[in-house]
Amino acid sequence: MSAGLHGALLVAGTTSDAGKSAVVAGLCRWLHRRGVSVAPFKAQNMSNNSVVTPDGGEIGRAQAMQAHACGLAPSVYFNPVLLKPGSDRTSQVVVRGRADGHVTAMSYRTRTAALRDVVAESLAGLRARYDVVICEGAGSPAEINLRATDITNMGLAQAADLPVVVVGDIDRGGVLAHLFGTVAVLDPGDQARIAGFVVNKFRGDPALLAPGLEQLRALTGRPTFGVLPWSDRLWLDAEDSLAAVADRVLGRPAPPHGSAWLRVAVVRLPRISNATDAEALACEPGVAVRYVTEPSRLLDADVVVLPGSKATVSDLEWLRRTGLADAVCAHAAAGKPVLGICGGYQMLGRRIADPDGVEVEGGAAVDGLGLLDLEVRFDAAKHLADPVGSALGFPVRGYEIHHGRVVSSGDPVLLDDPGEGSDAGTVLGTHWHGLLENDGFRRALLTRLAAQAGRDGFVVAPDTDFAAERTTQLDVLGDLVADHLDTAALEHVINHGAAPELPVLTTGLAESRR
Structure with missing residues (x-):
């Protein structure tokens, strides 16, 4: 039952485009349909796909889509920091919906302390207003070169006391190594926040994957909360330009009238x-x-x-x-x-x-x-x-x-x-x-x-209804979560966090020789 559900969860990914945005939207839709007061959150997004909020601010399109999954209007508090790349080296910074200068990858680090406060205040406000907040990470927490100034992956998880679920894209291959490696490269404190995994975009019989997931649990001490199947119906509202692939037909066009x-x-x-x-x-x-x-x-x-x-x-x-x-x-x-x-x-x-x-x-x-x-x-x-x-x-x-x-x-x-x-x-x-x-x-x-x-x-x-198409896609995402994930286990994680005393994975040369 959803009664008493209260907390937050961070959905991280092994890579960009692993499916974090879709999983967050699916979780939000599943919770919203059950009557839970839920909101999305992405501390920092890098995307040139954006929307204007009702109060005249600008946020990433993925967070607007996730807001609709929650039955909410988009808000600048759902995505307090948006980076809009204008070249390979520079991005415009949008803070709570308003453009606030340009940065390079190096100069951005000098702003993260101030932005960390903006992120913390935004998330705290959402958690006070909603029973559940489903947060989305950016890129991958395995980018340990960025950990010191991170405000959106494990840095956010530590600051806001969030459990983390890691999503891996099996369609790219090597998903078990990606999931294991993502945990293994983290320091022990960050590893303790990883509650488990979700495998995304699977084609075929999940029974074939079961032995690998059992071994992953044996190696990491963490469960896989489910395997989400590939769906041809999910193509609207891409987060960024990765989805705009040259020479590929967009969507699944129906025959002409x-x-x-x-x-x-x-x-x-x-x-x-x-x-x-x-x-x-x-x-x-x-x-x-x-x-x-x-x-x-x-x-x-x-x-x-x-x-x-x-x-x-x-x-x-x-x-x-x-x-x-x-x-x-x-x-x-x-x-x-x-x-x-x-x-x-x-x-x-x-x-x-x-x-x-x-x-x-x-x-x-x-x-x-x-x-x-x-x-x-x-x-x-x-x-x-x-x-x-x-x-x-x-x-x-x-x-x-x-x-x-x-x-x-x-x-x-x-x-x-x-x-x-x-x-x-x-x-x-x-x-x-x-x-x-x-x-x-x-x-x-x-x-x-x-x-x-x-x-x-x-x-x-004569009858194509674009708004209805979007709503249908959100319902498909909610159905995928309800049908293919261990929702009871995820509710427990939202309420209580990651399990205590999870194993710490070691990858260093010194440890491997012992």
């Missing part, structure tokens, strides 16, 4: 942000969405999408260097539709100015692709908004996260109210993320784009 498919090519920019905008298109039957990174992949595309970018000027240079800029312009010249979103929208214009060095140190001004009559200027202050309006005859809502401001535009607007975006016929764009999630607008837009692309046999499905 008409006689023709609509082929959408989303340019996979190096610093792509909010790649999840394309997911609403991929939910539509007969729409095949594919990420592309080289010009030949645009030859058979009906629609080209330039998505958001955390480094618009740099990614525009990459477009030119790879030949994709010419390919996009050729696509438009052939009368086929091009859609730009946020940074991609800015690239479609005539000129981008960055006089204050928001993206380019020392400032810059570059030519855009010239497909829209648009000039953009970067401001140091980030624009965050959660607007509503109308477009193509339908009510719409979205969210904005950008530094670029439109200073000149000669094209008709895409959104009639509030007069935002550009609609130049076959080339159109908007700063609004989430616009494609509006069902009526999306259907009208797809019908128009298919006609422009000459796909007369394409018929848009």
Whole structure:
């Protein structure tokens, strides 16, 4: 029974993309459906996929998804520190929803003491308000080179007295070694917080894995709380760009309602942000969405999408260097539709100015692709908004996260109210993320784009409900937890922590010779 359930749990992973976000969302959904007051928490996230909270802040998209799993609106307290990479060396720091400068990997360490206080205060507030808080780690606690300044894995577990469950991705291979090694490289105090394991993304008969899990328990003294099967239904709301794989069809497209498919090519920019905008298109039957990174992949595309970018000027240079800029312009010249979103929208214009060095140190001004009559200027202050309006005859809502401001535009607007975006016929764009999630607008837009692309046999499905698709995915995650994990054991860990006097694993040369 959930009565009396009170505590917190940290879900860590052997690697990035091991499935931490999904497991946290599944645990949150399972608890929420049982009537438990539960909230998600990720102390520090590194991702360019983000959302705007109702109070005007910015957090990682994964934590927004986890909040919805709990039946909650997103909050900056669910993800108090967000790092948004703008290059291989620098990231923008977002603290409780607000941009707070840029850091390198080395300079960030000088800020962790202050950020540790922000994290501790945020988590303490959540624990006072909710019965259970399910925390998500970042990367892997096995990155012991980062342990001294860690505020999101074992550093958080020690500071907040959290038990830890480690998730391993068996689809990558070597999961037993990953799980064992993750524990073994930790110091004894951190090892004592590891309560057990979850194996994720398993294909086949779990009975085949049972002997290995028994040996893992014998080696570590810790149980595996369950084996989660691979599910083709889980692909929405990716945490970061790792999921935006070039040349892979996004999602599991259903057959078309008409006689023709609509082929959408989303340019996979190096610093792509909010790649999840394309997911609403991929939910539509007969729409095949594919990420592309080289010009030949645009030859058979009906629609080209330039998505958001955390480094618009740099990614525009990459477009030119790879030949994709010419390919996009050729696509438009052939009368086929091009859609730009946020940074991609800015690239479609005539000129981008960055006089204050928001993206380019020392400032810059570059030519855009010239497909829209648009000039953009970067401001140091980030624009965050959660607007509503109308477009193509339908009510719409979205969210904005950008530094670029439109200073000149000669094209008709895409959104009639509030007069935002550009609609130049076959080339159109908007700063609004989430616009494609509006069902009526999306259907009208797809019908128009298919006609422009000459796909007369394409018929848009009349009943795709994107919000319902998201809810269904959350329920799938909750079902996986309920059906495949030892929930009674996990409840005990949440209430009482890791078992006392767990074995300490040793890996040092001196110990191995004894």
